[in-house]
Amino acid sequence: MREFDLKSLEELLPDTARQIADVIGFPATQRLIERFGGACFPVGRGLRDTGERRLAMLRDVIGDENT
Numbered sequence: 001m002r003e004f005d006l007k008s009l010e011e012l013l014p015d016t017a018r019q020i021a022d023v024i025g026f027p028a029t030q031r032l033i034e035r036f037g038g039a040c041f042p043v044g045r046g047l048r049d050t051g052e053r054r055l056a057m058l059r060d061v062i063g064d065e066n067t
Contacts, residue, residue, distance in 0.1 A: 006030040024066040035061045 007026040010018065021029040043058070044051030058067045 004030075006033065024062060028062040028066045031061050032058075 006013070006021070006029060010021070010026075013021070017029065017033065020032065024032075041054065041058075043054045055067060
C-alpha cells in the first residue's frame with residue numbers, strides 16, 4: 001500500500017470524509033480509510049451479532065473513544 005497523508009489531500013475528500021475527520025481527527029480517519037475505504041459499513045442497533053462484530057472492527061482500527 002502506498003503511504004499518504006490524508007490531511008494534505010483534504011480538498012480532494014468527499015464531504016462525508018471531511019465530516020468524519022472533524023469528529024475523530026485526520027489520523028483516525030486515515031486509518032479508517034486505509035482499512036475500509038470504499039466499503040459500505042452499516043452498523044445496526046445492536047439487535048444482531050453482525051453489528052457488534054462491526055463495532056469491534058471499528059474499535060480495533062480507530063479506538064474506543066473514536067468509535
